[in-house]
Amino acid sequence: MEILFKKISDDLQSAMKARDAVRLDTLRMMKSKVLNVNARGDLPDAEIIKIISKYAKSLRDSIEEFKKGDRVEAIKKVEAELKIIGEYLPKQLSEDEIRELVKKAVAEVGATTVKEKGSVIKKVMSENPGAEGGAVSRAVSEVLK
Numbered sequence: 001m002e003i004l005f006k007k008i009s010d011d012l013q014s015a016m017k018a019r020d021a022v023r024l025d026t027l028r029m030m031k032s033k034v035l036n037v038n039a040r041g042d043l044p045d046a047e048i049i050k051i052i053s054k055y056a057k058s059l060r061d062s063i064e065e066f067k068k069g070d071r072v073e074a075i076k077k078v079e080a081e082l083k084i085i086g087e088y089l090p091k092q093l094s095e096d097e098i099r100e101l102v103k104k105a106v107a108e109v110g111a112t113t114v115k116e117k118g119s120v121i122k123k124v125m126s127e128n129p130g131a132e133g134g135a136v137s138r139a140v141s142e143v144l145k
Contacts, residue, residue, distance in 0.1 A: 003045060004045040004048045004049070004088065005031075005034060005041045005042070005045075005048055008027055008030055008031050008034070008088065009031065009041075011023075012024065012027040012028065012031060015027055022077070022081065022084070023084055025081075026081045026084045027084070029081075030052055030055065033051050033052070033054075034048055034051055034052075037051055049088075049089060049090065052085060052088055053089060056082060056085045056086070059078050059081055059085070062074075062078050063075055063078050063079065063082075066078065090128075092131075092132065093128065093131055093132075095135065095139070098131060098135050098136055098139045099142070101124050101127075101128060101131070101136075101139075102120065102140050102143050103143055105120050105123040105124045105127075106140075106144065108123065109123055111144060112144075113144060114144045114145070116144070117137070117140050117141065120140045120143075120144070121133070121136055121137055121140055124136050124140070
């Protein structure tokens with residue numbers, strides 16, 4: 001069992017004991033997402049981070065939908081869940097940090113045109129599983145212009 005999955009499981013137990021409903025629901029969902037991919041939960045931390053990042057992205061998308069419907073309570077609940085999820089994800093990189101990683105990857109891959117964008121994105125994302133894909137894609141487009 002990997003370290004991150006164990007931490008999620010241990011924190012789930014603590015949330016049960018503390019009767020922290022929001023934390024408990026969020027951790028259960030995170031654990032469920034991981035177990036849907038691998039029933040034993042013995043994925044490497046990088047894979048678990050990808051799964052949790054995808055879940056966080058879906059929650060951020062939900063917030064946008066809730067804003068359109070003016071659902072303030074739902075927005076607060078999802079924001080609380082995102083805050084909890086953030087504890088298990090690596091620190092989000094700034095635009096400048098992403099741009100530096102992209103420049104390094106472009107040099108390593110030897111990319112010169114936008115047609116090689118996919119290989120650069122793949123390299124950056126494989127080395128930085130917590131990086132937000134959209135930001136990486138934008139940075140690659142800027143650097144390869």
